[in-house]
Amino acid sequence: MKIKVKVPASTANLGAGFDTLGIALSLYNEIYLEESDKDEIITIPKIEEFENPENNLFFKVFKETLKANGENERKFKVKQIVNIPVSRGLGSSASVIVAGIVAGHRVLNKELSDEDFFKIAYKFENHPDNLLPAFKGGFITALKEGEETYYQKLYFPDELKFIVVIPDLELSTEEARKVLPKTIPLKDAVFNLQRVALFISALQNKNFDLLKVAMEDKLHQPYREKLIPNFYKVITNAYREGALGVSLSGAGSSIVAISNRNFEKIGEAMKEALSEVGINSECKILEIDKKGVQIEEL
């Protein structure tokens, strides 16, 4: 059996929706897998540290899935096409975790329930705001309470695109969480609550002029801003060229603008703010992915 798994990137938080909102994006990691006489993995483009089956996240999750179902002996040959940049706030690890669990269940010929999914996924990452968009696709609000996960898919208008600027700057989620305070003032919590509700309803009602206010944040971006040189200038430049809303993507370092126009110009203006401080970046213009993980037998 040879299988292909395709999993989308995701952008979490969307400004005010810290640890809550996430959207799947039309940028995909692909994994090809077949049974073999030894475990081996190649990555394209080649990433040396990912090519050891003992340390490769996909392999670890995939093997954990098999092990949880009593299969310890089977060996596999894997080809991993890495299109989602790593440590850039675009859900690359969530995508690989989802791929590992889904591929494992296909190999076992076993239905995958949400409960089974989370049981394995949370051994590797605690962020349903990236895991769920990668798994289910679309725009999702999620929360994890102990072992329970509650989530809903939300409406997102097709005419909006995502201008994602990816700095040449790796930032691990762990590192970006260390700079956050342990407590926050009540007024900052209220500030975000009001905006996250406004964001969801502005999208539903297509009142796009509200997105700029709705994507403001006081819970994480003011603390993380120091990790991304010229962060606020990137945001200002995007608005200058007509972006509707702009935020840090997940824990960063990518920055995402939402717009229904001027996609290229917005991207160029955002990149310009980074190059002023000597940081190269690339820009991708993406759409919402509504399907989530896809698997096929080849």
Ligand code: HSE
């Ligand atoms: N919401 C998380 C954070 C990252 O901002 O730290 C996404 O999983």
